[in-house]
Amino acid sequence: MTVEKARRGDARPRAFEEVLARIEERIAADGLTVGDRLPGERQLAEQLGVGRSSVREALRVLETLGVVTSQVGRGPDAGAVLTSRPGSALTELLRLHLGLATLSMREVIDTRLMIEQWAAVRAATAPSAASTRTAAARMAEAVAAMDATRDAAEFVEHDIAFHLALAEAPGNRLIVAVMRALRDSVRRYAEDAVVRLGDTGGLQDDHRRIHRAIEDGDAGAAADAVAAHLARAYPDPARQS
Amino acid sequence: MTVEKARRGDARPRAFEEVLARIEERIAADGLTVGDRLPGERQLAEQLGVGRSSVREALRVLETLGVVTSQVGRGPDAGAVLTSRPGSALTELLRLHLGLATLSMREVIDTRLMIEQWAAVRAATAPSAASTRTAAARMAEAVAAMDATRDAAEFVEHDIAFHLALAEAPGNRLIVAVMRALRDSVRRYAEDAVVRLGDTGGLQDDHRRIHRAIEDGDAGAAADAVAAHLARAYPDPARQS
DNA sequence: AGACCAAATATGGTCAGACCATACATCCTG
DNA sequence: CAGGATGTATGGTCTGACCATATTTGGTCT
Structure with missing residues (x-):
């Protein structure tokens, strides 16, 4: 019927x-x-x-x-x-929909690239703003902490701190919440990526490059550095650039 | 135990x-x-x-x-x-947190700018991809529909369709869901903006400019056009560029 | 046979009442 | 006045009942 x-x-x-x-x-x-x-x-x-x-x-x-x-x-x-915790809801949302295959890891990674490029450009455009200064300092701390460890899980923790600091630079709470949720939902995937790469030197080079571009106020370089970093950490089989 | x-x-x-x-x-x-x-x-x-x-x-x-x-x-x-409706949850999330003043309208608008610029650049970079073709066609339809009406509410409906089509061009469902939620949460604000502007000619010029830049595969022009459009629709008192 | 109507049933939606665990408030004791 | 015993308001949970809805089932009439 x-x-x-x-x-x-x-x-x-x-x-x-x-x-x-x-x-x-x-x-x-x-x-x-x-x-x-x-x-x-x-x-x-x-x-x-x-x-x-x-x-x-x-x-x-x-x-x-x-x-x-x-x-x-x-x-x-x-x-x-x-209260005000938009983040936990976003995290649950992503986790569940990733589990249901409603969303793919590639979409999550692409979204991260969008946010981090945007944040890096914003930060590099206003390198002397207070929020940028705070973010840059925390990014430097995270890089140092990553240098100091050989444990993959600990490395990822500081890596998360680095990228979160980057996202916080422009001072947009909505984007920070989304970024936090994205990172939480791919945490395990990130550890795998670190282990797979073996050598974290390349990642650290990227981190330093991003940080330096922001300090120098070079928006273009910042965007490129972020793109190169995510391409290295999460290679896209479908896109060969 | x-x-x-x-x-x-x-x-x-x-x-x-x-x-x-x-x-x-x-x-x-x-x-x-x-x-x-x-x-x-x-x-x-x-x-x-x-x-x-x-x-x-x-x-x-x-x-x-x-x-x-x-x-x-x-x-x-x-x-x-x-089922799979990440969108409704996101919309509720934004609506409630906007109501609680956890998030500001400016943050929402900035996020929209980020998404739409990203989408425009992606679309312009791959102007012949199937998803871009579909999106471009729907954008053209929406522009024509906006031309054909003088009612603010109806104009906004087609405007939403235009921007949603733009966000869908890169084919990332997560970003589409976020974009939809953003648009829904600022729907009323958008109507006010249209009424305040009075003349929608400038907005339509922007729309055509965005569409043309994507068709031409000019990523830089697409990004600029999107930025100019949102700056016109939602002027930022704090940022004078 | 087929069409139609009535009863059975499975499902979520809602309510009322009871009881438990928790953690602060109050009172009582020494 | 200190400190413990008791009181109490709060969320957390379970049980059982009943309702509304929509399909399934079965029977009846044509």
């Missing part, structure tokens, strides 16, 4: 969605901000005329999205507190 | 998190993919030795992250089905 099941994707109002909307309204109306507390689950349920389980599902969604965290017990810190 | 009391900030293992992990394992082990069904809530609860409410909270998380959708009723399509 060629019957279209049609409209089943449409509005099916669920109680927890209503709760979600009401909580959002409340946040906006009361001007709640990070650190403020929401009413207790039982109280919310009564106020909104729903069961406590529906309230809990709504809070679970907010927690997943990094907007609240829940603490048990009693006192000022107990209950659902507004 | 290994008693670790778990200090305050440590992992507080919750039943639904265990369920989440087990479902993930199951997806990986059974090689489940988009379209496959998970067992029913009651069955899962029994298998995992937890209450149904805990299973439901786990499923709510997965639904929030765009990994499953739930359908009521009976039959092959009922129950929790694996």
Whole structure:
């Protein structure tokens, strides 16, 4: 039968969605901000005329999205507190969709290349900005730390710090959050890459080249250095440049 | 029994998190993919030795992250089905964090600039690739549709289509998902921008310039055109270039 | 046979109530 | 006044029940 099941994707109002909307309204109306507390689950349920389980599902969604965290017990810190962790949600998102093969590693690597090139160009364009200075200092520290270790896992940790510092240079929290999620989701892959390469000297040369280009304010060189680095660490079989 | 009391900030293992992990394992082990069904809530609860409410909270998380959708009723399509919608989660994430002032509009606009420049350069570098051809055609359509309307809301709809087509040119689903979320979260802001500008001729000139640069394979011109376009649509008071 | 309608059933959605574990608040004792 | 015992508010979890929905099943009528 060629019957279209049609409209089943449409509005099916669920109680927890209503709760979600009401909580959002409340946040906006009361001007709640990070650190403020929401009413207790039982109280919310009564106020909104729903069961406590529906309230809990709504809070679970907010927690997943990094907007609240829940603490048990009693006192000022107990209950659902507004927070701000866009990063954990992004990380979960990437991890799960990578697992489902909805996203490929190549797409993740390409996205990293986009972000890091952008950040490097921005940083090199404003080499004396405060955020660039901080980032450059942390990048230098990370390079030194990578020099000082022979352990692959430790090397990767400092490598992550290096690239995260780079992404933080332009001072865009959204991009930092995305970058952090990307790095977390490819952490294991990165270790494999280090082990496979064996010699980390080439990677360190790249790191120094990136750092120097930013210090010199040479945006073009910075972009090239980042591209060369990612091409070395994650060679793309499909693209031969 | 290994008693670790778990200090305050440590992992507080919750039943639904265990369920989440087990479902993930199951997806990986059974090689489940988009379209496959998970067992029913009651069955899962029994298998995992937890209450149904805990299973439901786990499923709510997965639904929030765009990994499953739930359908009521009976039959092959009922129950929790694996899907792939990273976009809706990203949109919610951005909307909520913009509401909480965790992210600023400027950061969102800057991220858009990054993505669109990257996409334009990629497209211009491979002007004859299939994905670029498709994208260019849709961009041309969108430009024509914008020419044909005087309604701000309708203009914005086609404008979104134009920019989304641009982002899709390189064929990276992750970046497309991010771009879609960004556009959705600034939709209202975009309408205001159009109304404020009054004349959409300049925007259309930009659109044509972007499209032409891609057709001509001129990566530099494409990047410049995108930057000029976003600077016109969302002037940055802090940056005077 | 076929078409149509009614009952059975599987599924998610929701609620109410109970109980536990936790962690601060309060009170009582010495 | 210090320190422990008790109280209590909070989230976490389970159970059981019922509802709404949508398919499946089976029976009945034409």
